[in-house]
Amino acid sequence: MRGLLCLALLLWPLTLSAQTRAVYPGELSLWVEVEETAHTPLAREMVLITIKGIYRRHITREKLVQPDLDGFSWTQLGNDDWREERLNGEKVKTFTRRMAVYPDRAGTLTIGGFTHVLTLTDEGDDWFEHKVVSPPITLEVAPAPPGQDWWFPVKTLRVSDQWSNAPDQLAPGEGVLRVIRIEALGVTPEMIPPMPELTSPSAMIFAHPEKRFVELSPEGPQSYAFWRWTIRPSNDTSTIVEPISFGYFDTVGRTEQTATISAQRVAYGTAVPQSITAQTQPAAATLPGWPMALLAAAVGFAGVLGTVWGRHMQGVAALQRFAPFDPLARQMRRAARQKQATGVRRAAAAMLLRDGPSERRSQLLHHLDRAVFSPQTGSPELMTFVRAYLRRR
The missing domain is CATH 2.60.40 (Immunoglobulin-like)
Structure with missing residues (x-):
């Protein structure tokens, strides 16, 4: 039992x-x-x-x-x-x-x-x-505070401002890509403020579509937004990109804050890029023997033409007025054959810097910039641009 x-x-x-x-x-x-x-x-x-x-x-x-x-x-x-x-x-x-x-x-x-x-x-x-x-x-x-253009309550916020290269040391004709990265904990991607309009007194600014995505964590959604612009000065000196800012609410400190991305100077460097400078040097001046004789004959021929045309031309500078002897012209044609719009633009800007202001050439450069940077236009006809640019003075 x-x-x-x-x-x-x-x-x-x-x-x-x-x-x-x-x-x-x-x-x-x-x-x-x-x-x-x-x-x-x-x-x-x-x-x-x-x-x-x-x-x-x-x-x-x-x-x-x-x-x-x-x-x-x-x-x-x-x-x-x-x-x-x-x-x-x-x-x-x-x-x-x-x-x-x-x-x-x-x-x-x-x-x-x-x-x-x-x-x-x-x-x-x-x-x-x-x-x-x-x-x-x-x-x-509880109700959100009144008077908010965009109510953005966030647990943590990080903002970074990145440039593809130094914005104040651009090569002639070069543009720069600016990327502002927003990282916010505690919000979904659509809660991040919309991409602002970037303004400048004289720069050409082309906005790219923004990108957003989210990563999930036990502490809440971690959302990211990338705001992107391509910026190029529209003159030969420099320009200022205006600051941008947006408000947010710190849910940890319980305070309203403002995130500000400071203004930035965008400018071409004072010197022509090294690659262009090296090609514009009259290397023929150091050649011995018969090349020197050919060079002397060419200079003499240039002097005769200068007398006929009533222009003041001297030495190697005179040779550079003729496309067969101009290294920048050769560089433009080579870049056009390779369909490299950036190379064509860089050589054209260097030629404009060397030869002095030209309203006709400036207009051609402006049209090329529109074709290269604007997403609404197709690919530019580079060889047509080169021929027209070399004809204009």
Whole structure:
């Protein structure tokens, strides 16, 4: 008799954990936790919630059905997390889902019950469906401060200003790419302010389509935005790109802040690029023998033409007025044959710097810039530009 009693006591825990069609209280639990903060959240401010479940039954299949979340925008922060843990010495299954919700308005809002649809097994190892519903919870939401052009509540914000090369040391005719990178924790990509308009008194500015994406983390969505412009001075000196700024609300410090990207000088360097300078040097002046004789004959011929045309031409500078002897003209033709618009533009700008101002050439350069930088135009006819540019003085 005593042996039977001992055997019954040993088997008693197994009978409690046996799979039955009856589901007892405490076997399946589901609830929602709101991350505690020392403040009342504002409208459109991120609120972190966690849906948790503890299950003491074998689960064959499961599906969590969330409520309508009326009055909230939301995003799920990663995949569901299932684990086997021990609770007070008992082996249980735990379920966790992390979410960020954003109240659309102020007032008392309710997060309805989440329904976990579980497939369990009974005594005959047959499957049956059972639903577990979390209790609803309420959330007090304060209104956002009035007078906001763009309400941007963010947990952390980082702004970087990057340039493809030194903006104040550009080669003649060169443009520069500016990229402003916005990194914001606690917002979705569409909550970042729209790309601002970049202005300058005299620069040519071409805006590129902005790019946005998001990375999910347990602390909330980490959103990124990239604002991009191509900038080129429209004169031969320099220009200033005006500063830009936008406001945001620091949800940690509970203060309104302003992010400002400072003004920047954009200018061509004082010297012609080294590659162009090297090609414009009259290397023939150092050649011995018959090349020197040819050069002298060419100079004499240039002098005769200068007398006929009434122009003052001297030495190698005179030779550079003729396309066959002009290294910059050869460079322009070579770049045009290779369909390198940047090379054509650089050589043309260097020629304009060497020969002095020319209204006709400046107009041709302006049209080339439009064709190169503007996304609405097609590829420029580079060889046509070169022929027209070399004819104009």
